[in-house]
Each structure stands twice: as C-alpha cells, then as structure tokens.
Amino acid sequence: MSETSRGKIFVTRELPGSALTRLQQSHQVSIWPHRTPPTPAELLDNVAGCHGLLTLLSDRIDERVMEAAGSGLQVISNYAVGYNNIDLAAAGRRGIRVGNTPDVLTDATADLAVTLLLAAARRVKEASDEVRSGQWQTWEPAGLLGRELRGKTLGVVGIGRIGTAFAQRMVGGWNMKLLYTSRSPQAEVDEKLGGRRVELDELLRESDFVSVHVALCEETRHLIDAAALANMKPSAILVNTARGEIIDQEALVQALREEVIFAAALDVTTPEPLPPSHPLVGLPNALVLPHIGSATDTARHEMAEIAVDNVLAGMSGQALRCEVPLA
Ligand SMILES: NC(=O)C1=CN([C@@H]2O[C@H](COP(=O)(O)OP(=O)(O)OC[C@H]3O[C@@H](n4cnc5c(N)ncnc54)[C@H](OP(=O)(O)O)[C@@H]3O)[C@@H](O)[C@H]2O)C=CC1
C-alpha cells in the first residue's frame, strides 16, 4: 500500500503533540476517544479491516485481534519500548511488522528509577504521610532514618539501554560499585562503569540496592520470587521500572511485611492500575507509582513521532524506523 492510498488505521488512544495529524493527512484514521483502553471486545470491533494499528502497552494484541483485523493488517506500532503485550509469534506468522519506541524514553525512565531509589532510601513516602496525617511532632534524632548511597553496591538486573543509563547515574553520582546480570558480556559497562557481570543469586546476595530493567518474557516472569527476595540483604531496597510480572508480587508483599527486605519502590505492578485496596499501597515500606517512567513531555512527544513513522513505513511496505525482530 502506498502512503497516499488511504489505508485504514486504528489508534487506541489520543497521543500528545501533533504526530497523529501526519497519519490523518494520508490515511483513514480512527482514534479511540476515551481515557481508558478499549475492552477486548471493543478492540476486536474497532480493528476490523485495518491495515495499521497504533497501540499502547495496555492493549493486548493477540492472534484474535490480528484475525479480527483481517489479512490486510501490515503493521502494529506500539507506543512503548516494551512489547510484551503483542504476540510476536502470531505477527511473524502473518507477516505483520511490529514497531516500538526505544531510546527516546531511556533518560526519562532511568531518571525515574533514580527517583524511586532515593525516595525509598530516604523513606519519603512515610515522611510525607507523617506530615499529611498530623503525626509530625518534633525533630527526632532517630526519626525516619534511611539509607546512605555513597560507595554502596548496586545490582542492575538487565543492563540494556535503561539499565545502563540508570547505572551511569548511580555510579557517577554516588560512586557505587556495580554488579549486573546479562546474557552476554558487556565490555563497555565493565570498562566505563567498573561493572562486574554476575549470576542473579550473587547480585541479590551482595547488593544494597537492586533495580530491575529486563524485558518481560517467559524467562523473566517472576524472576524475582520468594527465594530471590530471601536471598537479598534485610537492608536492601528493590526498585522496578520494567514490568510488574517480573516480580512475584504476593511474595514481595510478604517480604515487605516480614521485613525480609527494607523497602520496594515500583513504577510497575500487577495488575495496572493497582487497586487502592491492594496491600502494597498501604505498606509503609512500599512506594507505588502509576507507571510514569516515560512520562516527560519530551519523551512522550518523541515516542509519538516514532510510533507514527513506524505506522507509515509499515503501511508502505518498508522497514520500520524502530522494528522489533520477529521470531
Ligand atoms: N516504567 C516505564 O514507564 C518504562 C518501562 N520500560 C521497561 O523497561 C524495559 C527495558 O527497556 P530498554 O532498556 O529500553 O530495553 P533493552 O532491550 O535495551 O534492555 C532489555 C534488557 O532485558 C534483557 N532481556 C531481554 N530478554 C531477556 C531474557 N529472556 N532473559 C534475560 N534477560 C533478558 C536484555 O538482556 P540481554 O542483554 O541479555 O539481551 C536487556 O538487558 C522494557 O522492556 C520495558 O518493559 C521501558 C520504558 C519505560
């Protein structure tokens, strides 16, 4: 299909900036008008006859959705770097290209991981709650004592783009010792950041701060389970900005309640949104944010530009600006 032949595109949410107007100029675009995602049934209805889909990480794009779109579907462009919401094998079988939005959100997400780590280390949630609830009575010598960062050991689980950017900040800012996991050696991380590649067991045992940055897939689901948490130091802090399912959340609740670890700070949970009644929300040593890793104006605008470029390229049969390799 050429860019001028007005293919049909379904976009599952409004995006910031003007990138979507580039799609509207050349194609027949329908944009889901609500703040919350289409239900699975609504998704099936809306994709019928589409040549391109621009999706969010909260939209599950499985074989049924591709089937409902029909044989004309050429491209699925995810407005995220993670693509665990898309059935890549099904896309591969159907010859559908899949796109994502890497790099432009790396700084924003790494910055948020630093924010979470610092907030947990200095007990910011408990301190703020004390002020809000009127429980702040006086300056106390032993009140709300947190953890220092300088010279401590940092464990980065998955040293890809965001894991590396996060490690740069922590090693450069606080002179931390770096341990990391990776399926392959990372010479640059070793040379520039003094990192040491280790097995997950050693990383968990030795680290004062553990931050999760692996992609979610079958191999990484519940990578941090009860046994992994028991392996961590009682003084350790766990940060997750990757995906909620990488941590066994029930095991985490128990570990926080029993002070197996000191604290957790999470941008991602299972499910999302996490209900306010969930135990993690009420625990003093857990900090939960509503998946805002990439939520800066710059990152979200640039993500929109890439996502639109990916749709346009895919619909004209070209390689995408950022294409996810299919199995
Ligand atoms: N909170 C938020 O808003 C955001 C969350 N994210 C999440 O962060 C993740 C990382 O993003 P980014 O750094 O750009 O991605 P990268 O692809 O650069 O890094 C992904 C890392 O995951 C590892 N990995 C992939 N598959 C496996 C596997 N099967 N087993 C073990 N390790 C694996 C890779 O390891 P290896 O080197 O061994 O291949 C790599 O270190 C995204 O997938 C997304 O889920 C991203 C942006 C914003």
Ligand SMILES: O=CC(=O)O
């Ligand atoms: O979670 C966000 C992403 O871009 O992936």
